[in-house]
Amino acid sequence: MTYCLATSVEEGQVFLSDSRTHAGTDQVSSYSKMHAFDSWPDRKFVVLSAGNLGTTQAVIHQLEQDIEDDADRSLYTVARMADAAEYLGELSRAEQSRYEEGPTAGFDPAVSFAIGGQIDGEDPALFLVYPQGNYIKTADSAPYFQLGETKYGTPTLERLLERSTPLEDCAQCALMVMDATMRYNVTVGPPVEVMLYRASSLELGPYRVFEEGDPYLLTLREARDAALRKLLHELPEIPWEPSES
Amino acid sequence: MTYCLATSVEEGQVFLSDSRTHAGTDQVSSYSKMHAFDSWPDRKFVVLSAGNLGTTQAVIHQLEQDIEDDADRSLYTVARMADAAEYLGELSRAEQSRYEEGPTAGFDPAVSFAIGGQIDGEDPALFLVYPQGNYIKTADSAPYFQLGETKYGTPTLERLLERSTPLEDCAQCALMVMDATMRYNVTVGPPVEVMLYRASSLELGPYRVFEEGDPYLLTLREARDAALRKLLHELPEIPWEPSES
Numbered sequence: 418m419t420y421c422l423a424t425s426v427e428e429g430q431v432f433l434s435d436s437r438t439h440a441g442t443d444q445v446s447s448y449s450k451m452h453a454f455d456s457w458p459d460r461k462f463v464v465l466s467a468g469n470l471g472t473t474q475a476v477i478h479q480l481e482q483d484i485e486d487d488a489d490r491s492l493y494t495v496a497r498m499a500d501a502a503e504y505l506g507e508l509s510r511a512e513q514s515r516y517e518e519g520p521t522a523g524f525d526p527a528v529s530f531a532i533g534g535q536i537d538g539e540d541p542a543l544f545l546v547y548p549q550g551n552y553i554k555t556a557d558s559a560p561y562f563q564l565g566e567t568k569y570g571t572p573t574l575e576r577l578l579e580r581s582t583p584l585e586d587c588a589q590c591a592l593m594v595m596d597a598t599m600r601y602n603v604t605v606g607p608p609v610e611v612m613l614y615r616a617s618s619l620e621l622g623p624y625r626v627f628e629e630g631d632p633y634l635l636t637l638r639e640a641r642d643a644a645l646r647k648l649l650h651e652l653p654e655i656p657w658e659p660s661e662s
Numbered sequence: 663m664t665y666c667l668a669t670s671v672e673e674g675q676v677f678l679s680d681s682r683t684h685a686g687t688d689q690v691s692s693y694s695k696m697h698a699f700d701s702w703p704d705r706k707f708v709v710l711s712a713g714n715l716g717t718t719q720a721v722i723h724q725l726e727q728d729i730e731d732d733a734d735r736s737l738y739t740v741a742r743m744a745d746a747a748e749y750l751g752e753l754s755r756a757e758q759s760r761y762e763e764g765p766t767a768g769f770d771p772a773v774s775f776a777i778g779g780q781i782d783g784e785d786p787a788l789f790l791v792y793p794q795g796n797y798i799k800t801a802d803s804a805p806y807f808q809l810g811e812t813k814y815g816t817p818t819l820e821r822l823l824e825r826s827t828p829l830e831d832c833a834q835c836a837l838m839v840m841d842a843t844m845r846y847n848v849t850v851g852p853p854v855e856v857m858l859y860r861a862s863s864l865e866l867g868p869y870r871v872f873e874e875g876d877p878y879l880l881t882l883r884e885a886r887d888a889a890l891r892k893l894l895h896e897l898p899e900i901p902w903e904p905s906e907s
Contacts, residue, residue: 572814589900611900633898644890649834
């Protein structure tokens with residue numbers, strides 16, 4: 418499993434990813450699931466991935482190869498963020514289609530991607546690219562995408578994230594949710610990467626890797642545990658008799 | 663889907679259930695998933711169910727029929743709580759086995775049950791009965807069972823529920839978790855039933871049904887939302903530069 422979260426709010430974007438990959442419980446590794454494209458002054462991209470690691474690496478390699486080869490179509494040449502999502506979806510489909518036939522029963526090459534960032538002249542944008550290659554953009558009512566183990570985080574994100582939420586708050590909220598998800602699903606694990614992109618800056622960062630047991634993550638966990646205990650302590654008593662209406 | 667929660671702590675037990683059943687999104691109904699057996703002074707049982715409604719009703723009916731028929735084996739005759747779990751598991755298996763053969767492709771008659779309560783002379787006990795008929799008892803380290811849509815509640819329950827948690831706090835915590843689960847999974851829905859059993863009282867209750875929009879559930883939701891926003895507001899800033907070690 419995986420947990421990645423990308424948020425697009427008024428102040429900018431936050432990208433968050435875990436690093437655990439596994440093929441069964443006895444074949445566990447760490448690979449980065451965050452891929453930044455930071456070479457050009459007029460455009461920045463961050464890609465998050467969840468799914469088959471072979472497909473992920475092949476697609477990321479192709480993104481890089483097309484840039485290096487000065488291909489007609491690459492992240493360097495696309496005119497709009499939506500074109501970047503379309504292009505990423507097509508690469509993903511092409512890679513997966515290699516396994517449609519042949520001795521690959523029970524093998525699932527699917528990968529979901531999130532791609533965010535900004536191209537100069539356009540607003541920042543964030544897309545979720547499905548394994549099928551089609552894609553959706555964040556909406557004002559739903560300013561984030563989760564990949565992988567999404568359920569543990571949903572109640573917190575739905576309560577806290579809005580388009581107007583400050584960027585640093587989004588990052589704190591993301592880290593808090595990541596901590597909970599790692600705690601309750603052992604197939605999500607550190608190191609955790611966080612990247613901020615401030616709208617219209619055309620500069621990626623700050624960026625930070627949190628290793629297992631990082632004191633800040635422990636602080637978040639303790640603060641949340643304490644807040645929940647305090648909440649429970651302060652809740653009004655259950656009215657066992659329904660009120661007259 | 664379903665959400666049921668049963669907790670067994672030092673002070674007693676809490677039972678909580680939603681009422682939504684569905685066969686597809688356009689065949690939604692309400693049925694109680696909480697079944698109390700309250701006829702005898704020396705023993706009390708509460709059964710929660712999640713899964714196929716036909717199996718559930720057949721099994722509950724058989725539990726009642728065996729009592730009415732003064733059968734050699736019934737909830738009235740079992741000597742221990744574990745025997746009640748064993749008996750419930752056998753009824754469930756027998757009912758499901760009727761559909762092993764014949765024209766029932768794609769049909770899943772499985773049901774999970776939780777059975778709690780107390781038989782005079784024994785401590786209160788709580789069991790989870792799997793669709794296969796086998797069963798497990800709560801442990802000090804894990805004093806609760808969830809049935810159905812378990813993920814939304816886990817982070818809160820794991821943080822708050824211990825064997826020493828007061829019974830009313832368990833019930834408040836359970837209702838808070840139910841509210842979140844109903845909010846994020848539309849196949850879990852009201853009315854919500856809550857039943858308390860105070861250890862060694864051999865009296866069931868208090869019991870309460872919360873209908874949709876009950877003011878107390880709204881209070882819980884607002885209190886939790888406010889606590890989370892306050893927590894986010896008070897979190898320390900992210901240390902973008904790792905501390906020297």
